Amino acid sequence: MDKFIQLKGLVAPLDRANVDTDAIIPKQFLKSIKRSGFGPNAFDEWRYLDHGEPGMDNSKRKINPDFVLNQARYLGARVLLTRENFGCGSSREHAPWALEDFGFKVIIASSYADIFFNNCFKNGMLPIVLSAEIVDNLFNQVFAAEGYKLDVDLSAQTVTTPSGEVFKFEVDAFRKHCLLNGLDDIGLTMQHQDKIKTFEAKHQQAQPWLFN
Amino acid sequence: MAKTLYDKLFDSHVVHEENGTALIYIDRHLVHEVTSPQAFEGLRLAGRKPWRISSIVATADHNTPTNGWDKGLAGIADPVARLQIETLTSNINEFGAKAYFPFMNKNQGIVHVVGPEQGATLPGMTVVCGDSHTSTHGAFGALAHGIGTSEVEHVMATQCLVQKKSKTMQVLVNGVLGKGVTAKDVALAIIGKTGTAGGNGYAIEFAGSAIRGLSMEGRMTLCNMAIEAGARAGLVAVDEKTIEYVKGRPFSPTADQWDAAVAYWQTLHTDSGADFDTVVTLNAEDIQPQVTWGTSPEMVVSVDGRVPSLDLAKNEVQRADWERAYAYMGLTPNTPINEINIDKVFIGSCTNSRIEDLRAAAAVAKGKHIAPNVKLALVVPGSGLVKAQAEQEGLDKIFIAAGFEWREPGCSMCLAMNADRLESGERCASTSNRNFEGRQGQGGRTHLVSPEMAAAAAITGHFVDVRGL
Numbered sequence: 001m002d003k004f005i006q007l008k009g010l011v012a013p014l015d016r017a018n019v020d021t022d023a024i025i026p027k028q029f030l031k032s033i034k035r036s037g038f039g040p041n042a043f044d045e046w047r048y049l050d051h052g053e054p055g056m057d058n059s060k061r062k063i064n065p066d067f068v069l070n071q072a073r074y075l076g077a078r079v080l081l082t083r084e085n086f087g088c089g090s091s092r093e094h095a096p097w098a099l100e101d102f103g104f105k106v107i108i109a110s111s112y113a114d115i116f117f118n119n120c121f122k123n124g125m126l127p128i129v130l131s132a133e134i135v136d137n138l139f140n141q142v143f144a145a146e147g148y149k150l151d152v153d154l155s156a157q158t159v160t161t162p163s164g165e166v167f168k169f170e171v172d173a174f175r176k177h178c179l180l181n182g183l184d185d186i187g188l189t190m191q192h193q194d195k196i197k198t199f200e201a202k203h204q205q206a207q208p209w210l211f212n
Numbered sequence: 213m214a215k216t217l218y219d220k221l222f223d224s225h226v227v228h229e230e231n232g233t234a235l236i237y238i239d240r241h242l243v244h245e246v247t248s249p250q251a252f253e254g255l256r257l258a259g260r261k262p263w264r265i266s267s268i269v270a271t272a273d274h275n276t277p278t279n280g281w282d283k284g285l286a287g288i289a290d291p292v293a294r295l296q297i298e299t300l301t302s303n304i305n306e307f308g309a310k311a312y313f314p315f316m317n318k319n320q321g322i323v324h325v326v327g328p329e330q331g332a333t334l335p336g337m338t339v340v341c342g343d344s345h346t347s348t349h350g351a352f353g354a355l356a357h358g359i360g361t362s363e364v365e366h367v368m369a370t371q372c373l374v375q376k377k378s379k380t381m382q383v384l385v386n387g388v389l390g391k392g393v394t395a396k397d398v399a400l401a402i403i404g405k406t407g408t409a410g411g412n413g414y415a416i417e418f419a420g421s422a423i424r425g426l427s428m429e430g431r432m433t434l435c436n437m438a439i440e441a442g443a444r445a446g447l448v449a450v451d452e453k454t455i456e457y458v459k460g461r462p463f464s465p466t467a468d469q470w471d472a473a474v475a476y477w478q479t480l481h482t483d484s485g486a487d488f489d490t491v492v493t494l495n496a497e498d499i500q501p502q503v504t505w506g507t508s509p510e511m512v513v514s515v516d517g518r519v520p521s522l523d524l525a526k527n528e529v530q531r532a533d534w535e536r537a538y539a540y541m542g543l544t545p546n547t548p549i550n551e552i553n554i555d556k557v558f559i560g561s562c563t564n565s566r567i568e569d570l571r572a573a574a575a576v577a578k579g580k581h582i583a584p585n586v587k588l589a590l591v592v593p594g595s596g597l598v599k600a601q602a603e604q605e606g607l608d609k610i611f612i613a614a615g616f617e618w619r620e621p622g623c624s625m626c627l628a629m630n631a632d633r634l635e636s637g638e639r640c641a642s643t644s645n646r647n648f649e650g651r652q653g654q655g656g657r658t659h660l661v662s663p664e665m666a667a668a669a670a671i672t673g674h675f676v677d678v679r680g681l
């Protein structure tokens with residue numbers, strides 16, 4: 001997994017609450033057996049005017065000029081600013097894969113659905129929770145200033161605005177450690193192999209039917 | 213110390229804990245074709261093997277077609293879908309599993325229907341699956357939740373999941389549900405009250421006399437929808453109904469293991485005096501048949517209600533949400549629910565495709581016919597076994613005589629990954645769990661209801677209170 005330490009990036013505002021993972025990457029793209037290549041189909045139904053299917057040449061499709069991520073001023077955005085309960089619905093990890101492949105490394109919202117939130121960290125992305133008031137304030141700033149960038153520092157747990165305003169955010173210590181060092185969960189867990197084996201033996205003795 | 217059921221299940225599976233992050237041991241890993249290929253690929257690339265093959269039960273469900281089975285795999289018109297289904301088979305062949313029910317196997321079906329009916333889901337287990345509706349299995353007093361593909365790989369490689377303990381919420385529903393009011397209506401009424409984010413960060417235990425009164429099928433419907441309230445896990449305590457359901461299933465314990473198992477399972481309830489972080493209370497008598505009107509399960513009203521007007525929205529964000537929902541759903545505020553006409557009906561999904569659901573829908577459809585404006589009414593059993601049972605009871609004949617199509621098992625139009633879908637602008641009465649934009653097909657409009665209410669809508673061509681039919 002890639003490390004995440006600090007990033008200064010252009011911010012794209014997706015001004016909606018309850019954006020679900022079906023919207024982030026529609027189901028037809030879940031048929032892929034690969035882990036990459038979902039970026040061109042992120043937000044497919046909002047982004048294009050026609051119906052997308054896997055295998056289409058996306059460069060030939062009609063884009064929806066009204067969709068925020070298609071606006072020239074947000075091209076190359078690395079930070080996605082959005083509203084409450086982002087990533088609700090299906091557990092598909094294709095959602096963070098698509099967002100990352102699209103170019104986002106950081107998401108800022110007032111809350112997230114649990115599974116999506118967790119999936120982000122597994123893919124080197126940082127979902128930041130800020131209060132609804134701060135998020136609202138950031139939306140206003142982004143709309144007001146073209147080329148608006150935020151400076152996100154994971155070690156210091158801060159988001160800094162162009163005017164120098166600093167917002168602190170919380171992040172779980174273990175997840176922070178993994179992101180900062182680009183650590184893969186499986187490798188870390190394997191360090192506890194002996195404990196797993198000991199637990200398993202005891203568990204099997206107590207509830208042998210689980211191991212039939 | 214008095215413990216909640218969630219605490220008991222979580223604590224009894226902790227392998228290791230550090231700074232509030234735990235490794236918990238996973239007893240059952242359910243696998244399907246959509247969220248597993250990248251996990252198997254990850255194992256392959258790292259040269260890893262599954263830690264305990266006997267924990268894995270797999271089936272194909274999301275992409276599988278619900279007709280044309282006489283043509284076999286060749287009947288799957290979409291080559292990308294076919295490849296994914298074949299990839300699951302080759303992965304299971306390579307890595308192994310306790311059981312695999314491939315496409316067209318007589319036990320194949322929606323993973324959350326198959327697990328319980330095989331006895332692969334047992335009380336006290338930790339159950340995971342790369343699917344958010346894994347919460348369904350909590351109906352058995354099991355700690356069950358959906359995981360992402362990286363976690364699927366993690367569980368395969370280590371038999372553990374990295375987890376932080378959730379907060380606990382008790383949803384208490386006391387009283388007796390009225391006639392025609394089902395577990396689905398209870399679930400939607402709860403979500404209407406808590407909102408779809410209300411359960412974020414929580415494990416919900418459903419309790420109270422109305423929940424005790426539900427069948428196991430009903431409890432599965434309810435726990436299935438816990439994720440739509442934002443909770444990763446839903447739970448119902450073990451009682452005689454749980455044990456009765458589990459008894460004699462293919463993977464259930466037998467002989468002397470059975471008695472030991474039952475003795476343990478009987479401890480799987482919240483101790484009196486245990487504290488929940490939050491308690492939500494509903495009166496069973498107040499719950500009417502529910503119909504969602506918008507693009508989130510929380511946009512729900514009783515069948516005798518109306519599409520709410522903007523002045524009822526609680527803040528600006530919700531106003532904007534509702535305005536978008538009116539436009540997407542093609543509805544105007546204050547429209548009475550029972551004046552909304554439908555184009556299609558879908559009875560199926562891991563929420564409502566079990567035998568009890570099909571019986572209830574068939575009882576409404578019996579001797580009647582779908583309305584002329586209903587273009588398609590699909591009944592998709594949750595599994596091959598449900599289908600066989602329904603056919604033995606003659607339910608298929610009732611549906612077919614009433615103008616419904618009787619299909620092969622799978623996820624089908626719940627998420628429209630196969631050929632079953634809504635066309636843009638079509639309106640559907642659906643027994644599934646999500647009414648998100650595009651969920652049942654791009655531009656499709658979904659209204660979530662119970663099986664009885666879906667059948668009633670099919671017969672009349674619009675939403676109607678099934679109790680008055």
Ligand code: SF4
Pocket residue numbers: 273274322323324343345561562563622623626627644645
């Ligand atoms: S029936 Fe629907 S919700 Fe259930 S597992 Fe299948 S796609 Fe997911």
